[in-house]
Amino acid sequence: MSALALPTDPxxxxxxxxxxxxxxxxxxxAFAEQGMSVSLVxxxxxxxxxxxxxxxxxxSKNDLIAAVLRQRVERLAELAxxxxxAADVGAAFFDFCIEVVTTTPGNKGMCDVFETDxxxxxxALVDAGTRFQHAVADLLLAAQRQEAVRSDLTLSDVLxxxxxxxxxxxxxxxxxxxxxxxxxxxxxxxxxxxxxxVTKLSGADRRNEKGSRNAxxxxxxxxxxxxxxxxxxxxxxxxxxxxxxxxAHRQRARAAS
Numbered sequence: 551m552s553a554l555a556l557p558t559d560p561x562x563x564x565x566x567x568x569x570x571x572x573x574x575x576x577x578x579x580a581f582a583e584q585g586m587s588v589s590l591v592x593x594x595x596x597x598x599x600x601x602x603x604x605x606x607x608x609x610s611k612n613d614l615i616a617a618v619l620r621q622r623v624e625r626l627a628e629l630a631x632x633x634x635x636a637a638d639v640g641a642a643f644f645d646f647c648i649e650v651v652t653t654t655p656g657n658k659g660m661c662d663v664f665e666t667d668x669x670x671x672x673x674a675l676v677d678a679g680t681r682f683q684h685a686v687a688d689l690l691l692a693a694q695r696q697e698a699v700r701s702d703l704t705l706s707d708v709l710x711x712x713x714x715x716x717x718x719x720x721x722x723x724x725x726x727x728x729x730x731x732x733x734x735x736x737x738x739x740x741x742x743x744x745x746x747x748v749t750k751l752s753g754a755d756r757r758n759e760k761g762s763r764n765a766x767x768x769x770x771x772x773x774x775x776x777x778x779x780x781x782x783x784x785x786x787x788x789x790x791x792x793x794x795x796x797x798a799h800r801q802r803a804r805a806a807s
Contacts, residue, residue, distance in 0.1 A: 566607075569597075569599050569603050569607065570607045572597040572598065572599060573593065573594070573597045573599065573603070573604050573607060573608070573614070574614075574617060574618060574621060575597070576593050576594075576596035576597035576598075577593045577597075577614055577615075577617075577618050578618050578621070578622070579596065580592060580593050580596055581615070581618060586615060590604050590605070590608075590611055590614070593614070616675060619675055619678075620675055620678045622653070623675060623678040623679060623681075623682050624678050624681070624682075626646075626649070626650060626653075626682055627678065627681045627682040627684075627685040627686075628685075629646060629649060630646055630682070630685035630686050630688070630689045631685045631688070631689075633645070633646045633689050634685075634688055634689045634692050638696075638698075639689070639692045639693045639695075639696050639698065640693045640696050640697075640698020640699065641698070642689070642693075643689055643690065643692075643693035643698065643699060644698075644736060644739075644740070646686075646689060647708075647711075647712070647715075647736050647739075648727075648728050648736070650712050650716075651712060651715040651716055651719055651728055651732055651736070652719060652726075652727065652728055654712070654716040654719070654720075683705060683709070686705060686708060686709070687705045690703065690705060690708055694741075697741050698740070698741055699739055699740065699741055700739055700740070700741050700742075701741070703739055707739075708739070711735060711736070711738075711739065714735065715728070715732045715735055715736065718731050718732050718735070719732055777790065
């Protein structure tokens, strides 16, 4: 990305920063509404500046697109970092996921940040993308420590889920809030009191899932060690009674506090 020198006088620098911010904001809206094909002339008109001003800050359209994407990625990285300090990190994690998914579809190029290819714009955004991934990894770990998110979930899983959810959100045309399929997929990341998976499996994984469920027939309650009774239908029970289930919940709450 080309780096341009700002004016030397204070007033000029303020004007330059303001104009750059106006162009970025206008480009963000234009890309979200019309896609990446929108012209720089249209962006300049939306920003209320001349085309020359746009070209002084962003000599090429790729420079502008990369700057817009970088701004979005850095904003999300900052949000992930703030969310890690929330009292309820689990809730903050899922709020963050919804923010990522619902703000991404309007800018398809944003999805490239979550992919590991070597093409543009990934190479132009490697620093911002790395900060984003580190921030998400830290937030994921904090949510897992509170037992709000599945312990077997990895950063790669989360990034792939973001990409899939963004694609579903984009195809639905929804502008406000996540769609039902998106919510269902995000819910699959949530930790459960029982050991059953909440996502469909295939092949060997499905066979392993069946075997693990059959193995619970001789399971014992993790609280009192009493045998756990299982019904012929429904999910396998994990605790021998509601009292033990509640006691386990209290223990997890104390450990998280």
